[in-house]
Amino acid sequence: MTPVDALRRSGRLLPTPLGTPFTFWYGLILLGTAVYTDVGDPATVNRLLRESSTDGAHLADQPLLVLITSALWVAGGLYSAYGPVFVLVSTALERRVGAARTAGVFLLGHVLATLATELPVAGAVAAGRLPEASLHRLDYGISFGVMACVGALSGLLARRSQWVIMALAAAMCAQDLVELADPLAAWGHPIALLTGVACRTLIRDAATGRGVPGPPRIPDQPAAAHDTLPAPPAATDRTPSPPLSPPRR
DSSP states (O other): OOHHHHHHHHHTTSOOTTTSHHHHHHHHHHHHHHHHHHHSOHHHHHHHHHHHOOOHHHHHHOHHHHHHHGGGOOTTGGGOTHHHHHHHHHHHHHHHHOHHHHHHHHHHHHHHHHHHHHHHHHHHHHTTSSOGGGGGOOOOOSHHHHHHHHHHHHTTSOHHHHHHHHHHHHHHHHHHHHHOSSHHHHHHHHHHHHHHHHTHHHHHHHHHHTTOOOOOOOOOOOTTHHHHSOOOOOGGGSOOOOOOOOOOO
């Protein structure tokens, strides 16, 4: 591989305005809000974050607004790992399935995981099992959408890459559940990841249409082959074939 080819392949890892418009422009918005989170007036930043929070109180009053605005901030600002992960994962997914489907996977993971974790809290408060303050917690960020994109992207990669990515994502989810520092985020991440996995069948046709090869498949053997092939040699004279890898789900 020449240096030019290597540079060209490396460049495909990053978003471009024409090649990956969703990731590029949305990434710029996230970069801007992350910078403002770190350098802006703390009181103003705190007010904006609370107005964007998808806690139970805001979901009851203005659900559509907070579901959108909560995804305009990166929890942790410039120091969060979710920003770079979003750029890499979303770029790879968008180059395979297009901007609309990538945005759909991200938004679906963000919305479903948010509702699946916040609505039970609201129900517990209504039943008197949690204090009223639980409806006013700070909840925002892109991590649910990113995890959904990870789950969707893994289904479009080669089998080895798929297992590596899913193993890393599962390990992160398991660590969150063990530590349980933020219970809602800890449960929301695996929900979002499974949402992305469920979207694989909906986006795989789009990836094929763009010329992206799908995961390798083992061709079916013709039924008549067993009648025409010669008898195999004795077991002691054969070199055993390596076992096939388990089928990818």
